[in-house]
Amino acid sequence: MSVLKLGIPKGSLEDATIALFDKSGWQIKLASRNYFPEVDDKELSCSICRPQEMSRYVESGMLDAGITGKDWTQENESDIEVIADLVYSKVSKKPTRWVIAVPGDSEITRVEQLDGKRIATELVNVTQKFFKERGLNVDITFSWGATEAKVVSGLCDAIVEVTETESTIRAHGLRVIYEMMQSNTQLIANKASLQDPWKREKIENIAMLLQGALRADRIVGLKMNVSKENLETVINMLPSLHAPTVAQLYKQEWFSVETVISEHQVRDLVPKLKKGGAEGIIEYSLNKVI
Template sequence: MDLVNHLSDRLLFAIPKKGRLYAKTLSLLAGSDLSFHRDNRLDIALVKNLPIALVFLPAADIPRYVGEGNVDLGITGQDQILESEMNEKVEEVLGLGFGDCKLQVQVPENGVITAVEQLVGKRIVTSFGVLTKRFFENWDPNGSTAIKNASGSVEAACALGLADGIVDLVESGETMKAAGLKPIHTLLTTTAVLIASKHPRFADLQKTIISRIRGVIVAKQYCLVTYNIERSILSQATAITPGKRAPSIISLDAPGWVAVQAMVLKKECAKKMDELEIVGAVDILVVGIDNSRA
């Protein structure tokens, strides 16, 4: 990749070009205020408001490009980092809160195989050849298990008579069930992560982007609860909403009353509002958060 020289004045940020991580990555970039337009036929887009170029690549290729210094930042799955054997060459900066999956051994639901050791000497189809081979070496030191690589539709291999079992990523499990498969072992759990080169070319800009992305992730987890309450019962209310660090408390132009603001986990917002109402809080509001900084 000659982009390092061609776009030497821009930080290069590798983005999954399609698949399960693509849409959520675009949402993350929008929340981080990275403004760009991507032509459908191009895999490079220049960010309009910062000296950054987005490079759209297969998620499986991103760890190698980051690890070898071709790009500065990237978003991919932990599974792809391990499969490409780049875990020692990239810095895993931040979990992104999406793309959670399991890499599992799956076999036919109605078959006779119920344990991994029964697959020794048989046929395995996978798109994770490195991790699968490493896993089966523990069970099959003689290497008699045939591990075949496939780039897609791995779940169909057993039904087509090409495999006795597969190793593939599983999100909800519905696809595997539809293919008549069941899990018998989980090799690893994985999630989407932000990775960085260990030799950054634009350290300050990289730090800014990481901070923005971290802020978006926090904002998606929290809401801001605001309410008014009498100071005499303030301690009861702040016990309910201690905030991410501490609540903000402001005296009101009404004797004995204060206004409180506190960050609350979104999944707890409704419950917290109920509890605040019980202890005597009024004017309770929930406000969405677009971004946040520590």
């Protein structure tokens, strides 16, 4: 039996990734100090890897596919295939940002003023390329972590750091002067693995279901009964991905109306639907929208 080797990112994305797979139909169970979790799919073999290294393992063929950040794929200059963008993170559903930050009391306000300065970052290659393209000569050093503290203590003049909310950066008294790049999670695959028809189909099916689960986030279904005389009024109130589904109830002048809407619209819409003549309104969650 064929088995697909899949990499799951360790660290901040680990729990969010496992939760996303659970919503997509796969249960991945972690064991303490075990880098090879169980998965309820005999066609999958999972490994836990640092996202910084994931693209290297996928490129080498040690893994057929994996979940990692666009930033680390670019940092490693990996020769892989991007199968799908999966915009999710540990905090929000937005892309993360790599920013250039300086001390709050620094006179530096523009990227050009960093010429000749020292910069600490974990994203060395991408940062070097960024400044080289702008003709700026900077001294870039690799940071193993606690990057914000390095600029606070005077070990460097600026940092390039990843952030979602900037809360940690602000907590250290730093000020963002430039957004260098945005990054999001991606499903990547080994190019040789994609030449295998079975593996390609398995990877593409995983991508489809993961994207479907993300698409369903914060979206709900609404179902209600509406009399014939109120049908047009209610239909005109409904936002929808497509036209709502309408079916006549058996031997009655009433209709069942069903639609899909954003979760935040429900609180304002349901009272209006009730006033418009809708009855038996049911709201239900969605796992996937394909």
